Amino acid sequence: MPIGGMSNKFLVIGKGGQLAQAFAEILRGQAEFLGQPEIDLTEPEKIIPTLEKFSPNAVINVAAYTAVDKAEEEEKLATIINGESVGIIAGFCARRNIPLVHYSTDYVFSGSGEKPWQETDETSPLNAYGRSKLEGEKRIAAAGGKWLIFRTSWVYDHSGKNFLTTMLRLGKSLERILVVGDQFGAPTYAAHLAKYSLLALEKAIKMPEFPSGIYHMANSGMTNWWEFAREIFARLRQKNIPLRVKEVVAINSSEYKTAATRPHNSRLNMAKLEKDFGIIMPHWQAALAECMEKI
Helix, strand or coil, X not given: CCCCCCCCCXXXXXXXXXXXXXXXXXXXXXXXXXXXXXXCCCCHHHHHHHHCCCCCCEEEECCCCCCCCHHHCCHHHHHHHHHHHHHHHHHHHHHHCCCEEEEEEHHHCCCCCCCCECCCXXXXXXXXXXXXXXXXXXXXXXXXXXXXXXXXXCEECCCCCCXXXXXXXXXXXXXXXXXXXXXXXXXXXXXHHHHHHHHHHHHHHHCCCCCCEEEECCCXXXXXXXXXXXXXXXXXXXXXXXXXXXXXXEECHHHCCCCCCCCCECCECCHHHHHHHCCCCCEHHHHHHHHHCCC
């Protein structure tokens, strides 16, 4: 995928995760992928010597500490990976005047109300994971240079560890499944997140002034985890995939105890994405249908 006339020399930090895999499918032969053990974000002092071995035209960081519940016990480690190390990567890019693409989360917000969050809304994370990701946002902005942060929500793919694959596994083994029904947002297909991130980067590079900033990017529309699960099972049945599940029961967050508090409202307003880049994200149901063609 040609980007702004560049020689398509990307450095993707992160390997093996669902978003890294999505980029690997798009950027065949156009990117270097750095993961463990080549780069270790738990050791910030070693990041620059590693990055200096490369001369990329752009850096895409998909590496992160994502164990939301475990972060309650490991907030310091989560903040090193999602905050301090991200700032070091941002500084590397700023000094070389190359773009950085990075991913953040709806968890930087309090989750109150029903209105979709705008990029300018006050942040107030409910959990350690959200605080660590917010720290990364702040450090990228402080580093300056050319950068795009995409806040997203509920990322999934046809493989890996995510809600879709969890429902597929549970649906084959359980007759009755309890799913939270009072958390609202939009599931985001990893392949779409990668595709439209690159499109935004391509457009940003061509602009007279690079539009560094935070953008919300998720599949459009709104649902909750219970409705998402029901949609998954309906589409699995359409594909004649054998399922044991007979009943999907909606429960409240208070009935599903987790170490980390989850936001009730994860809706993201994407007007800025459309205004600056002309990007309108596909509806979450269309995205799910596209993803499930791979199952």
